[in-house]
Amino acid sequence: MSATASLPQIKTRRHTGLVRITHWLTFVCFVALLVTGAEIVISHPRFYWGETGNVNMQPAFVIPIPASRDTVPTGYGYVMPDQNGWSRALHFEAAWAMVLTGLVYGIAGMVTGHFRRHLLPGRGEWSWRPYGRRIAQYLRMAPLAADEAGAYNVLQKAAYAGVVFVLFPAVIVTGLALSPGFNAAFPWIVDGLGGRQSARTLHFLVTIALVLFLLVHVLMVAVSGFRGRMRAMITGSVDGEDGR
Amino acid sequence: MIPISRRKLITGGLVATAGIAGVAAAGPLVRRYGLIPPDCRGAYGAGETLTYGAQRLLTTNATAREFPRSMISKVPFANEIAPPSEGFKKLAAGGFADWKLQVDGMVARPTTFSVSDLKRMPMGSHITEVSCEEGWSYIAEWIGTPLHEVLHEVGVLPQARYIVYRSIEKDWWESVDMADAMHAQTLLTYAMNDGDLPVKFGGPLRLRVPRQLGYKSVKFVVSLTATDSMKGFGKGLGSASPEAGYAWYAGI
Numbered sequence: 001m002s003a004t005a006s007l008p009q010i011k012t013r014r015h016t017g018l019v020r021i022t023h024w025l026t027f028v029c030f031v032a033l034l035v036t037g038a039e040i041v042i043s044h045p046r047f048y049w050g051e052t053g054n055v056n057m058q059p060a061f062v063i064p065i066p067a068s069r070d071t072v073p074t075g076y077g078y079v080m081p082d083q084n085g086w087s088r089a090l091h092f093e094a095a096w097a098m099v100l101t102g103l104v105y106g107i108a109g110m111v112t113g114h115f116r117r118h119l120l121p122g123r124g125e126w127s128w129r130p131y132g133r134r135i136a137q138y139l140r141m142a143p144l145a146a147d148e149a150g151a152y153n154v155l156q157k158a159a160y161a162g163v164v165f166v167l168f169p170a171v172i173v174t175g176l177a178l179s180p181g182f183n184a185a186f187p188w189i190v191d192g193l194g195g196r197q198s199a200r201t202l203h204f205l206v207t208i209a210l211v212l213f214l215l216v217h218v219l220m221v222a223v224s225g226f227r228g229r230m231r232a233m234i235t236g237s238v239d240g241e242d243g244r
Numbered sequence: 245m246i247p248i249s250r251r252k253l254i255t256g257g258l259v260a261t262a263g264i265a266g267v268a269a270a271g272p273l274v275r276r277y278g279l280i281p282p283d284c285r286g287a288y289g290a291g292e293t294l295t296y297g298a299q300r301l302l303t304t305n306a307t308a309r310e311f312p313r314s315m316i317s318k319v320p321f322a323n324e325i326a327p328p329s330e331g332f333k334k335l336a337a338g339g340f341a342d343w344k345l346q347v348d349g350m351v352a353r354p355t356t357f358s359v360s361d362l363k364r365m366p367m368g369s370h371i372t373e374v375s376c377e378e379g380w381s382y383i384a385e386w387i388g389t390p391l392h393e394v395l396h397e398v399g400v401l402p403q404a405r406y407i408v409y410r411s412i413e414k415d416w417w418e419s420v421d422m423a424d425a426m427h428a429q430t431l432l433t434y435a436m437n438d439g440d441l442p443v444k445f446g447g448p449l450r451l452r453v454p455r456q457l458g459y460k461s462v463k464f465v466v467s468l469t470a471t472d473s474m475k476g477f478g479k480g481l482g483s484a485s486p487e488a489g490y491a492w493y494a495g496i
Contacts, residue, residue, distance in 0.1 A: 044379035051311070052373060054321035054380035069378060071324050084377060085489025086288070092496060093291025180375055181299045181495025184306035184455045191309075196373065196381055 012150045014232035019114065022105040023233055029098035030210070032090055037207060039087035042080055043068045047204060051195030060201060095175060102168060109164075118152060119161045130154045144224075150238075159213065167210050174203035277301070278405065278421065282474040282482030283492040296493040303495065304423045308454035311371045316437060317382035320374075322444035325413075325463065332412050332464060340448040345394075345432070349408070349469035352399030359434055359448050362389040365397070368431050372454040374461065377494070384445075386452045388433035392426045395470070404470035408477055409451050411464045418462050418483040419474065419492070420453055429454050432465065457494035459485060 015023070045063040046053070053059065055072060066076035068083065109115040124130065134155045152160065176182045177190040177199035193199040221229045232238045274280055279297035283289065328336070335343050340359060348354040369387040391407070400407075407425040410417040424430055433452045434441055441447035446463030453460045474482050482492035 040377075040379070044376075046380075051315060052317055052381045052383050054317075054382055056317075056319040056321050056382075088377065089288035089291060089489070089491060092295055092491075093288050096291050096294045178375075179299075179496040180308060180373075180457060181303045181306070181455050184308045184495075185299075185303040187309045196375060200379055 012238045013236060014238050015236050018108050020233055020236055022101050025101045026098060029094045032094035036087035036091040039083040043084050044072055047201040048197035049201060050197050053197040099172060119157055119164060121157060125154050163213050167206055171206045171210060174199045174206060281493050283486035292491055295496060299495050308372050308429055311383050315383050316371060316385060320382040320384050321380060329413055343448050345449060346467040347394060347398045349471050350401040350404040351470050355398045362432055362434060365389045365393050370429050374458045376458040385437050386431055386433045387435035388431035390428060391430045391432055394432060400470050403472045405472045406474060408469040408471060409462055409465050410467045411462050412466045413464055415484055416462060418460050424453055455495050460494045
């Protein structure tokens with residue numbers, strides 16, 4: 001036990017320093033990637049399935065916005081300002097920062113047992129029942145159960161594990177499959193995703209899923225007490241007055 | 245105050261020492277293997293350097309994916325180009341018979357090639373994808389003279405580190421490192437699919453670098469220069485792209 005437990009004014013240590021630092025680094029990188037990714041999409045807001053895709057081909061879907069290049073027929077008589085230069089540079093730099101952050105978080109998560117204890121389903125959580133029960137509790141807006149005070153419930157675990165183990169790896173792999181150099185070295189990845197344009201479309205769709213997670217995440221934080229949750233993720237403790 | 249345990253102190257110390265040693269060892273290694281791009285400075289230099297260095301370690305000998313003939317795009321997309329210059333129009337009027345490729349710099353025998361000179365040299369071809377930084381792509385067969393054949397012919401010197409290549413059109417130039425310059429798929433392309441390379445796809449001569457994005461495949465190429473440093477070429481960032489805010493290395 002650390003010395004913290006004996007200090008009377010701190011009730012619960014909520015997040016470790018490593019989790020807090022990597023959380024906020026990831027947040028900063030994600031915002032940078034989202035903004036620059038949107039700028040890059042604007043230069044060709046059409047998505048295709050398969051290996052190739054261009055304006056001479058049928059798109060799978062189109063985002064109904066004006067483009068930043070006049071070669072893309074959008075139906076708007078307006079060409080958006082072109083921001084691709086710095087957007088691309090920042091996109092890849094932020095991607096590096098996020099991948100390196102993720103590497104530190106991932107290794108630490110395995111070594112310290114953070115994944116096992118906080119994110120992966122615990123004993124008795126490998127069936128649908130606790131999930132159904134927790135959904136019902138959410139729908140009834142039932143107050144927080146006592147055993148949930150310092151830990152994640154099954155739905156939170158599922159959401160965070162989904163983001164950490166599925167969505168982030170997926171967004172990295174689909175992004176890498178857009179790199180001609182990477183594809184030369186590891187062709188089976190882009191081929192396995194169904195081709196370069198499929199990889200681009202999946203990169204976009206996984207991003208949408210991450211944005212949906214972010215919206216729900218922020219909403220739940222707001223609903224369950226924005227100040228307290230922010231304090232927990234910034235200082236590491238809940239109800240601690242000394243702001244450690 | 246949380247007292248720091250001895251174990252934490254020792255672990256932290258070991259991690260810090262390993263980190264410092266790693267950074268110290270990286271310098272000479274990085275110089276030896278040429279892992280620093282010419283546009284390594286500025287706010288985005290760290291990202292560019294990580295990408296270029298990582299790819300040079302992992303992908304130097306990789307070949308771009310090639311596709312079956314059935315996957316050649318029926319209607320390839322020709323990107324917009326500025327109206328041709330007077331110089332280009334004059335050569336086009338003569339059917340490009342007088343198109344010249346000048347090769348100079350760090351070479352034993354500076355030489356000027358015509359397109360028919362290139363056609364007499366060993367031919368290379370591949371069916372590869374052109375991927376634009378905007379997101380679109382198409383597949384075509386590209387036929388031409390491998391750049392390494394031309395560099396061999398002129399006797400490129402061992403100290404050359406980059407090949408600079410320029411379009412006849414103003415301010416349109418790029419460079420690649422020797423890994424890409426000597427790569428089997430890097431072609432001075434004069435034909436595409438079943439005929440001569442059309443002007444809208446870069447004819448009569450385009451340098452195809454299939455392991456990088458489309459903008460590295462400069463159209464209407466008229467000169468090559470071998471050099472050991474990008475200083476003195478434009479702003480010294482490697483090509484016109486970084487001067488316009490784009491990465492010099494576009495293998496991303």
